Amino acid sequence: MSGRRASAAARRPGWRTVIARFLLNRLALSIITLLLLSVIVFAASQLLPGDVGRNVLGPFASPEDVAKFNHEHGVDRPVWTQYWDWISHFVRGDLGTSLQHNVPVGELLGPSLVNSLKLAAVAFVLVVPLSLLGGTVAALRRNRVTDRVITVTGLSLTAIPEFVTAIVLIVVFGVVLGWLPVSAAAPEGAGVFTQVEYLLLPSFALVAVLFGYIARITRAGVIEAIDADYTRTAYLKGLTPGRVVRRHVLRNSLLPTIAVVATQVGYLIGGLLVIEKLFNYNGIGQRIYIAAQAKDFTLLQSGVLIVGIVYLVATFVADLLFSLLNPRIRYGAAE
Amino acid sequence: MSGMTDAAAGIEPAIGLVPTEAKIARREMLGQLVRSKTFIAGAVLVGWWVFWAIVGARLTPDDPLEITDAILIGPGAGHWFGTDSLGRDVLSRVLAGASDTMKVAPLATLLGIVGGTTLGLITGYFKGWVDEAISRVIDAVLALPLIVIAVTALVALGSSNVTLIIVIGAVFTPIVARTVRAAVLGERELDYVSAAKLRGERAPYIMFAEILPNIIGPIVVEATVRLGYAIFAVAGLTFLGFGVQPPAPDWSLQIADNYTLLNAGTYEWTVLFPAIAIATLIVGVNLIADGLQQVLDR
Numbered sequence: 001m002s003g004r005r006a007s008a009a010a011r012r013p014g015w016r017t018v019i020a021r022f023l024l025n026r027l028a029l030s031i032i033t034l035l036l037l038s039v040i041v042f043a044a045s046q047l048l049p050g051d052v053g054r055n056v057l058g059p060f061a062s063p064e065d066v067a068k069f070n071h072e073h074g075v076d077r078p079v080w081t082q083y084w085d086w087i088s089h090f091v092r093g094d095l096g097t098s099l100q101h102n103v104p105v106g107e108l109l110g111p112s113l114v115n116s117l118k119l120a121a122v123a124f125v126l127v128v129p130l131s132l133l134g135g136t137v138a139a140l141r142r143n144r145v146t147d148r149v150i151t152v153t154g155l156s157l158t159a160i161p162e163f164v165t166a167i168v169l170i171v172v173f174g175v176v177l178g179w180l181p182v183s184a185a186a187p188e189g190a191g192v193f194t195q196v197e198y199l200l201l202p203s204f205a206l207v208a209v210l211f212g213y214i215a216r217i218t219r220a221g222v223i224e225a226i227d228a229d230y231t232r233t234a235y236l237k238g239l240t241p242g243r244v245v246r247r248h249v250l251r252n253s254l255l256p257t258i259a260v261v262a263t264q265v266g267y268l269i270g271g272l273l274v275i276e277k278l279f280n281y282n283g284i285g286q287r288i289y290i291a292a293q294a295k296d297f298t299l300l301q302s303g304v305l306i307v308g309i310v311y312l313v314a315t316f317v318a319d320l321l322f323s324l325l326n327p328r329i330r331y332g333a334a335e
Numbered sequence: 336m337s338g339m340t341d342a343a344a345g346i347e348p349a350i351g352l353v354p355t356e357a358k359i360a361r362r363e364m365l366g367q368l369v370r371s372k373t374f375i376a377g378a379v380l381v382g383w384w385v386f387w388a389i390v391g392a393r394l395t396p397d398d399p400l401e402i403t404d405a406i407l408i409g410p411g412a413g414h415w416f417g418t419d420s421l422g423r424d425v426l427s428r429v430l431a432g433a434s435d436t437m438k439v440a441p442l443a444t445l446l447g448i449v450g451g452t453t454l455g456l457i458t459g460y461f462k463g464w465v466d467e468a469i470s471r472v473i474d475a476v477l478a479l480p481l482i483v484i485a486v487t488a489l490v491a492l493g494s495s496n497v498t499l500i501i502v503i504g505a506v507f508t509p510i511v512a513r514t515v516r517a518a519v520l521g522e523r524e525l526d527y528v529s530a531a532k533l534r535g536e537r538a539p540y541i542m543f544a545e546i547l548p549n550i551i552g553p554i555v556v557e558a559t560v561r562l563g564y565a566i567f568a569v570a571g572l573t574f575l576g577f578g579v580q581p582p583a584p585d586w587s588l589q590i591a592d593n594y595t596l597l598n599a600g601t602y603e604w605t606v607l608f609p610a611i612a613i614a615t616l617i618v619g620v621n622l623i624a625d626g627l628q629q630v631l632d633r
Contacts (some may be wrong), residue, residue: 036475049493159621160614161570167590167610171603182597242444271480274571280593288483289575292490310477325615 018157019323025134026319028311037308038090045297045304055295073099087218089240090302109287109303115267116283118270122161122199128261129209135218135252135257150220154212163274166205173201181330184279202279206272210264217260221253228252255322262318266311270304367630374626380619384612387430388437395427399584407596410604417604419593424494428584429608433616435579435587439499440565446504447565448558451511456542458512459519466560473509481506485572494577507561514557518550552631559624566617586613 005144053069054061061069072077074085089096095105097303131154157165174182186198226249232243273285284303291299341392368374392399411415413566416425458466476484485502522528523546531541543574571577573587581588586609593605 032471033475033478037472037478042476044487044491155615155621155625156618159567161567161617163571163574163587163590164610164613167594167606168614170594170597171607175597175600175603178600239627266478267379267480271482273482273486274574277575285483289486291487295490300487304479304483307480307483308475311478 006117016038022161022323023316023320024270026124026316030043030316034308034312036082038087038208039083040307041304041308042086045301046079048056052099052261052295071095079299086298086301088191095302096192096298097283098299099297100291100299102295105299105302107300109284109306111281112284112303113306114122115281117208118195119199119202119272119281119283120265122196123203123210126203127207127210127214130207131214132218132254132257134211136222136245136253138215139222139226139253140245144276148294151212155216155298156212158164158210158212160208161274162272163278165208166202166275166278167203169201169208173204182279184276184281187326194229202275202281206268207277210268214257218253222249223258224298225252255325258321259318260321262314265314270307293329339552345421353527355432364526364630368626371626371629372582373622373629374572377619377622377624377626381623383435384619385437388433391434392427392431394429395424397424397427399423399427399431400582407605408623416608419589419605419622420602421598423610425585425589425604428589429586429612432584432586432589432609432612433487435496435573435583436566436569436613436616437498437567439503440562441567443500443503443567444558444562444565446500447507447511447561450504450508451513452515452547452554454508455513455515456546459516460538460542460546462520469512470516473512476509479572481568482571484567486575487575489572496579497574497576499569503565503572505570506568507565511554511557511561514553515550516555516616519546522549556628556631559627561622563617564615566620570613586610 051066051070052073052075053066056226057066057069067076074082077085086096093106095109097103097230098105098108101108132148134154138147141147159175173180180201181198182201184198184202186195191196231248233242234248235241239247268289270285273282275281276283278285279290284307288300288303288307291303369468387394401423403413403418405418406420408414408418408421409426410425414424414426416429419425419428458469484506488502488505489498490503519542528541528545531545536545569578573585574591576591579585579588581592589609590606593602596602596605
């Protein structure tokens with residue numbers, strides 16, 4: 001073991017290069033994925049039925065006006081020209097003009113994205129420590145009553161749709177007890193604390209969905225670490241149980257948890273259409289939903305692509321954290 | 336879970352029949368399932384709703400669609416679960432509300448499993464550039480939350496139960512394909528596959544007749560897990576207005592129709608009972624999935 005460690009240390013100057021190569025590889029893959037995604041999103045919004053001008057101007061507009069509208073908005077051009085036009089402007093930060101509202105798409109998506117980030121942040125701050133704690137406790141009390149209770153509750157809550165949990169939460173905390181507001185949209189100009197208060201109920205619903213999932217991964221990671229030889233060594237060295245858990249078990253078991261948390265970011269930012277509707281909250285999911293129904297495809301395709309970007313950035317950051325925290329990638333990838 | 340390992344000992348072969356190895360294995364598995372508390376609890380919950388999906392409005396205390404003057408009455412002797420804003424009996428609507436979900440979710444799951452198994456067999460078996468290209472596209476699609484894909488597709492195709500089945504099935508296909516592909520990768524290097532190749536069998540035969548029977552276990556587990564998600568997805572999309580339309584007594588539709596009443600600070604029974612109904616069905620399906628997994632994974 002010591003010989004191997006020494007040889008790894010000797011190679012140590014190379015680990016930055018190894019990580020850099022690994023991350024460049026992931027970055028290249030993400031960019032390819034993103035390009036593909038943009039094509040798919042564009043193709044999907046082209047599938048929306050009906051004539052764009054007719055949809056926007058309504059059934060009573062004259063055919064000339066419809067043709068004029070289509071020409072002005074460039075939707076009568078060949079598909080590939082339109083795609084190129086969209087994507088080349090998109091990368092420069094110009095998201096085009098909303099067909100329905102006739103204002104720049106960025107002005108509509110910007111505030112919605114900020115709202116979504118706020119909700120996601122509150123949910124995140126609640127769910128990550130809670131599920132780490134839950135998963136760790138379940139693992140330490142493996143196969144006992146505490147473990148069964150945490151695991152079964154978590155899995156059941158994960159499986160139940162978030163708006164169903166939200167309804168129960170609204171009824172309990174909003175209606176029966178009257179502690180929390182039943183809508184998520186805080187009054188205009190409300191302070192940070194009021195805003196957070198309004199976001200608590202929807203966040204609880206998201207915590208319910210995510211807790212079981214993250215806690216299960218944490219539990220599996222902790223159990224794997226507890227069973228590992230290095231943990232036994234740590235105990236045999238005479239370290240206190242608390243120290244073993246903190247320094248040896250938790251540190252190793254956090255890695256899969258980070259990975260799984262990252263995969264949920266896309267859902268937390270863009271996948272909350274139902275929760276946002278239920279709580280009357282103007283997030284990016286709600287924007288996408290309304291844009292899809294109004295066939296406002298400039299707004300729709302940019303909104304959907306942004307959600308995809310958020311997800312890919314989150315997974316990339318997770319890869320980064322993963323490789324920085326994981327000695328096996330640091331040292332082992334060179335082999 | 337102890338005592339399951341000696342399950343085989345308790346099973347006597349039927350007289351006059353020499354059961355094949357596969358038959359014994361299957362019977363042993365059934366025996367384990369019946370003794371799994373998780374599985375039984377799930378089967379009871381799901382069975383209850385399947386029963387109500389079949390009998391529907393025929394056995395409910397009131398007609399779930401009948402509009403009366405007795406609006407928004409709280410739960411009590413006359414109406415155990417109260418009445419909604421059109422004076423309809425909530426208990427009857429909850430009991431009759433299972434039918435659409437019970438049609439859409441299983442069919443969508445079936446579609447996703449068939450599509451995903453085919454795709455997973457192809458990508459796992461051929462590897463190389465076919466696999467690489469399809470996997471890239473799958474990754475790109477899965478970068479989006481399921482519901483975003485579904486909403487875009489449903490707006491394009493129009494909303495009905497049929498499009499709901501197609502869209503959810505299509506979204507599930509790549510997810511199932513991933514699981515199946517992983518299973519195929521483990522099988523394709525085994526001797527029986529090489530033997531089939533040497534016999535000169537063609538690729539479709541090897542995929543569907545040789546590999547598929549060996550990976551049925553993970554596919555069955557995936558199917559039950561997917562069914563849970565399908566109910567989840569149908570509920571959410573129906574709530575958004577893409578599924579069955581009013582006045583159907585669907586659970587999500589009841590929630591969508593009545594949740595704004597909560598702003599008044601009361602009338603909670605109009606949404607609470609349908610919510611609990613959805614929760615019990617989904618938890619039931621997941622308990623079944625859990626029980627199956629425990630038995631099939633050993």
